[in-house]
Amino acid sequence: MSRKRKNEPELFQRTANSCYCFRQYIDGKNTVINTKTTDYEKAKEFRRNYKAREVTTEISLMQRENASKVAHTIIRAVSGQELDRLTFQAGFDFWLEHNVEFNENTPSYQKQLTGYFFNFANWCAENDITHIDEVDVSARRYCGTLRTSKMAPPTYNRCTGFLGRVFAGINAFKHLPNGNPFDRNIVKAQSLAPISEATHQSLEPDMRKKVLQVAAEAGQEWLDLFLVGDQTGMRLKDSALLKWNMIHEGFIEFSPRKTIKHGNRARIPVSPVLAEIFNRHMAQRQASPYVNPVIANFYNTGTWVREKSKDIFEEALGKETTQLSKEGRQCQRNGCIYSYHSFRTTLMSLLASKQVPLRDAMTIFGWESMEMVRIYTKMLEQARGDMDKRNRELFDNLSELQSDVPVVEIIPERLKPTKDALQRLMPLYSNRAIGLIYDISDVAVKNWMMKFGLSRNKRLLSPDLTEEEILKIREEQQAA
Incomplete structure (x- = not known):
């Protein structure tokens, strides 16, 4: 015979005079819930209310209701206690108490920044958000509203930046369930167009x-x-x-x-x-x-x-x-x-x-x-x-710089003997004739030959060269 499943978790006491407790699976863990009463009937009522609110919570979350509101409803129903929550006015006053440097700004700039915050507070009121801790992804929806209103990028960045400062300051002391919903990693700044x-x-x-x-x-x-x-x-x-x-x-x-x-x-x-x-x-x-x-x-x-x-x-x-x-x-x-x-x-x-x-x-x-x-x-x-x-x-127009520039006479480069040239000239002309071609002495010709390792086997006599022949040979040597 199969075992019958109990609809209600069993109440138990750890010691004879301790409060009644019951076990409940929360996030996959077997958790002990303390009813905080030694009266059995009151403990049963606590357990019944807890289970009823658990079902209500599941339905609310399926309907995408604000998680902070759901948690607050459960705690108030089960324990009868109220959470320490901040309205938007109380939250801004709390932030001002811890950010006295805000008063160092000019009155007009203070008024502008304050307007940014309470414009957001008014938008939240229209969307049934009454407390600071209830702001979650609604921050992104509000930023979308600002964008569609064609707010200039510098104003948009200044507005969302200030809201981020306020929420970050409150979160540092109150530990908001959603942290800073206007953090720059969540709400990106708009890029600014270059100044015209x-x-x-x-x-x-x-x-x-x-x-x-x-x-x-x-x-x-x-x-x-x-x-x-x-x-x-x-x-x-x-x-x-x-x-x-x-x-x-x-x-x-x-x-x-x-x-x-x-x-x-x-x-x-x-x-x-x-x-x-x-x-x-x-x-x-x-x-x-x-x-x-x-x-x-x-x-x-x-x-x-x-x-x-x-x-x-x-x-x-x-x-x-x-x-x-x-x-x-x-x-x-x-x-x-x-x-x-x-x-x-x-x-x-x-x-x-x-x-x-x-x-x-x-x-x-x-x-x-x-x-x-x-x-x-x-x-x-x-x-x-x-x-x-x-x-x-x-x-370009300074007349003093436009004076005539003297022309430098171009002197042709002097022809110098080379090894190849001497090898071609030696069988045809004597040292004296070669000297006339290069305009050097026959002794100088002999020195050039010794420099290149050239020598004659026998003495060569050649007729004197005319001026026209010398110029023609020089041209041939320069072309070579």
């Missing part, structure tokens, strides 16, 4: 003059703002928010706000034009840390400075000149070729034409991007090519 050459157009001298003239018509503050950009190559934000404490002993030293998170610094010499502007503002200095407080106030309270600077360029150069046709995803990057940033490109071109070394240019501009190094290197190569062309034209 069209966005780096420098101003010609007449264009620069027109722009500064229109800026002067807008007012002294605007002219000073544009001269700072013209003389330093600083970006609009750095020029508008230039402070007195950045100026030291004839240099402007500061961290460019666009790349402040990288810690790179720029160090720019103060030109005579800038020195005059600083002295004038110092004489009428107000209670403000900014060199140009009027422009700084406008910049901090709205977008008028950016809009006005754009209007000045369009008025000076024409809208059709400053704008490019918008095409594809890169329309925002290729939309404008002449703007306040052109002052920076113009200075780059000027330094390249003066063969300023790359290391010095990196110090002046505070570069962090290798892409900008590539562009400057290309400018250097172009400047060298232009310089070589100018130098060639200069040397």
Whole structure:
């Protein structure tokens, strides 16, 4: 008779007063489950609930429900205890407590990064994900959403990179079941397209003059703002928010706000034009840390400075000149070729034409991007090519170098005796005749014969050779 299989595992006690336990196969291993009670009836209820939840779990996993939710449901049903879980707000606050350096960023940059996190939190709420530990492959689905929204690659990389930093920081303390779902091995960064050459157009001298003239018509503050950009190559934000404490002993030293998170610094010499502007503002200095407080106030309270600077360029150069046709995803990057940033490109071109070394240019501009190094290197190569062309034209047209060059009289190489030649001449001519052919003495002929190991058996007498005969024999010897 076959043995009847029990539907419920048997309850047992290890000792007389210990808690009831039962055995259960988990991942192929016979595991002891402790009911944590000495009451038999309560132990039976625990076992019944455990088995019921086991079936529910299998169904949930087959339906591809979140594993973290399933585990939490089982623990709460079996033990009645809640896991220590973090909502998205609590998780971000926890991360901030352990990453105080986040507050060293500018307020606008903090706001941007915070927005990245809570945009993801809102997306999770729409997809029924309420806790940090529930984020798993959903991270990849969110990244797919960002890609389909046509987010620019630099913004996409910055967003997913920051989410990865937050999850990695929380995981270091809380040990999330899925670790860091935004790890770069899981969520790949998007490749960046090369910066368009069209966005780096420098101003010609007449264009620069027109722009500064229109800026002067807008007012002294605007002219000073544009001269700072013209003389330093600083970006609009750095020029508008230039402070007195950045100026030291004839240099402007500061961290460019666009790349402040990288810690790179720029160090720019103060030109005579800038020195005059600083002295004038110092004489009428107000209670403000900014060199140009009027422009700084406008910049901090709205977008008028950016809009006005754009209007000045369009008025000076024409809208059709400053704008490019918008095409594809890169329309925002290729939309404008002449703007306040052109002052920076113009200075780059000027330094390249003066063969300023790359290391010095990196110090002046505070570069962090290798892409900008590539562009400057290309400018250097172009400047060298232009310089070589100018130098060639200069040397081609220097009249002092085009004077008559004296002609050197070409003296034919003197014919010298050879062993083969002497062997041919000896049976036909005497030493004296051979000497006339080579324009040497008969003694010299005898020495050449001794040198080549040649000798006569008997003395040979030959008639004197005419000049025509000598020249003909010489030609024959040279041809041989």
